[in-house]
Amino acid sequence: MASARLRELMARGTALLGSEVAILCGAMSWVSERHLVSAVSNAGGFGLIACGAMTPELLDAEIAGTKALTGRPFGVNLITMHPQLMDLIAVCAKHGVGHVVLAGGLPPKGSIEAIKESGAKVICFAPALALAKKLMRSGVDALIIEGMEAGGHIGPVATGVLAQEILPELADELPIFVAGGIGRGEAIASFLEMGAAGVQLGTRFVCATESIAHPNFKKAFLRGNARDAIASVQIDPRLPVIPVRALKNAGTEAFTAKQREVAQMLDDGKVDMAAAQLEIEHFWAGALRRAVIDGDIENGSVMAGQSVGMVTKEQPVAEIIAELLEQADAALGGR
Template sequence: MTNAKLTSLMARGTEFLGCDVAIMCGAMSWVSERNLVAAISNAGGFGVIACGAMTPELLDKEILGTKALTNKPFGVNLITMHPQLFDLIEVCARHEVGHVVLAGGLPPKGSIDAIKAMGAKLICFAPALSLAKKLTRSGVDALVIEGMEAGGHIGPVSTSVLAQEILPEMAAQLPVFVAGGIGRGELIAGYLEMGAAGVQLGTRFACAAESIAHPNFKKSFFRASARDAISSVQIDPRLPVIPVRALKNEGTEAFTAKQREVANLLDSGVVDMGEAQLQIEHYWAGALRRAVIDGDVEGGSLMAGQSVGMVTKEEPVADIIAQLMAEAVVALERRSA
């Protein structure tokens, strides 16, 4: 029976995450908070709190809030450039968080050891094969390979190319989860057959019934097609801004202006490079909050992946996961026929 086939293909991922279905939710700032995270874990998937720019005190409250809504495993996503990264790791340790996801570049010195010392499993993003190998050597427990089709901060290579490059080389060594542009179960089945331990989806869950995103934010997703989710443009080579994919609006234009402003501050020596990049990060956090929480869909940032065209209505997380699994089963049945 092919349902058994799907279960066996996902076994490595579900065992690693401690859940029923090897689907992680991408950490979307302001969206991946206690309600959505708990709903995904309760539905058999793996919810991940987006710490983003939270202070240690806020993260502490968010973990407590999530624990009050679910007794299933969930993870916490931390940004490597957060100025209080080690304090945030300490908060995770205090709550005995089982899985920590480090995003946004190479883990700073000592961070891997600190996470391993608390007994958590560490998941890192690998946007290239060379980085996947380097991270594996440094003791990471699992990898996420995320293609440029994803929403939010993205790398330059598509998911299908990364999967072909990285899975045959790395999947035997550690669990590898595939992310970016995944909207249907047929694709999940394909990546599992290529050796992935599971997948990560963000955009598909952003407008779930349990998501606290503003109705205006959700409506923008329902109306959008794949080509509306565009990547931001870097205007100054000295300010290497990680591109961000979001729905085109006034906010995407405002970001270009913000980059000019920060580049001028850099020119005049008012800020150094680290401060300049932090200003850009804070800009995104603020713009995202305006869209997700306040419903400002013109001035805010509507971070979305190219799978946004497959998000057409508000539906419970459990239904989304059930549909993805049913599609994967049908795909596997067709292949084994």
Template sequence: MSSGSDRLAALMARGTAFLGCDVAIMAGAMSWISERHLVSAMSNAGGFGVIACGAMTPALLDAEIAATQALTRRPFGVNLITMHPDLTALIDVCAARGVGHVVLAGGLPPAGSIERIKASGAKLICFAPALALAKKLIRSGVDALVIEGMEAGGHIGPVSTSVLAQEMLPHIAEAVPVFVAGGIGRGEAIAAYLEMGAAGVQLGTRFVCATECVAHPHFKKAFIRASARDAVASVQIDPRLPVIPVRALRNAGGDLFTAKQREVAQALDEGRVAMAEAQLQIEHYWAGALRRAVIEGDIEHGSLMAGQSVGMVTREEPLADILAQLTAEAGEALARRAA
């Protein structure tokens, strides 16, 4: 299959050069999950790990980066949320630690953040949920983009990966490296997106059951048992509340979240809370619910954020084995097409 693996290496060349790794597969940043152990395992296996900063303080992020650097000498990135109140300080922590790639997620980068990241010498990766936004980000100096479809786990947009890839890759793939994400669970899909012009891909759900992942055994068991149809998107009860749909495995926690929205909406109606406080309550609910599931193993009342590729997660295995399987499948698919 050397022709397939050679073709795979050629199609990934731009992505691997940009990331500084062997295989242009990024591990998507998942709160509580994408910490030093999973990130270093991903980078050591030849892929590209990304720390999920989430709601961490600058001091916590500093310690997490240092701990990751102690476990791997390979490149890895840090994912920062644009609405974090300490975003500037977090960017400075990444700069001081010599982080080579910063991923900004959760909306348009605030004024000055792009310049600050690039001034540190880091490469900047942003999420682009639509073509117009992608072009705007490219004009503003972003180095690479991730286009993620609604099959993904966690916070999602309304359009599927396959549609986004068709709509956007022909127009932006030459300008910057583009990584496709959302619902990818096998190498055949990776090969297809690379042939469409992607520089690489990003997967999250597929790596949750890596041996090195710190997620609770109950959390992993839920993934192994689940099928694609179990990963459902949450519903927004009230348009005033900032409920970006979240894809997670169906459980009692989802019903509790619906009830929480009703409670907060009623408090708004009765003037007991201000809009900013109501929105904060919703955000804090998710952060706490995810931690309960991932760290404490409460899979009934916690949030089991998972993408629709969860049905392709069938066992716990070392991360290097998952990566090897994905690249073998991609190489074999390309070899079949060449033949």
């Protein structure tokens, strides 16, 4: 597996996660379910269940299903704007889930405390230094800094810039994982040397043999390159839509139309801002399911990061992780 130097650089990350290597598999709705999550954890990495829009009952079944496939640590990624967030936290606590990742905005009051009360570690996304400091003061155990090169919902700043801003300031204070556009081990080595405790990759694992993504979805990844993975455009400034990076297709146009429709509903007083944002979230959940599960890669949403061009074949998770470690080791050895 990893060389002594690589293990040393990942030590804080592996200590926090309880995994062999500090490589998290990013939570991708419909893709990061029990099969991929358990495969990543069984291969020495750290799998994350993407709760997304799941109900507490569905999450309950997904955690139980994952536990049946692995005895190794894994976590659950929860969306902060989920209307049943506290119920989902309770489901994680019931199962003794050791790590909960909160994504999609500032954690609502009481959520961090509720997770910590169950004995779990809390990991949050920090898209800026000021927010990272605020989250640190709130008592989070670790941070993920994700650049705009990532697939799915993205922030406005590139991974390299975020890493340079945040790691020198906070890496000594708490473990920080870097994400967004990472497709090879050389990049992992450089972020670790900058002070990161580990990394998170999503796009690289979509075409894993163990991933349940539809063959059409995988084919789109194998054909795609960095330029094909584009960010969605905000149509109405009143509707603060978080951009989503996906491969360009007819679904991209459908999202533009959806934004116009929701903006009109706001104008007509049919929905308030919170409901408008949930409308958009539900659109994405449905569009993503159409692509990942049904294989409709023309009208569905093929969420992919800019590292999609580095996904060249379908291969087992263990092979992907071994390849990344080998590249990271070679890069460190050459320094």
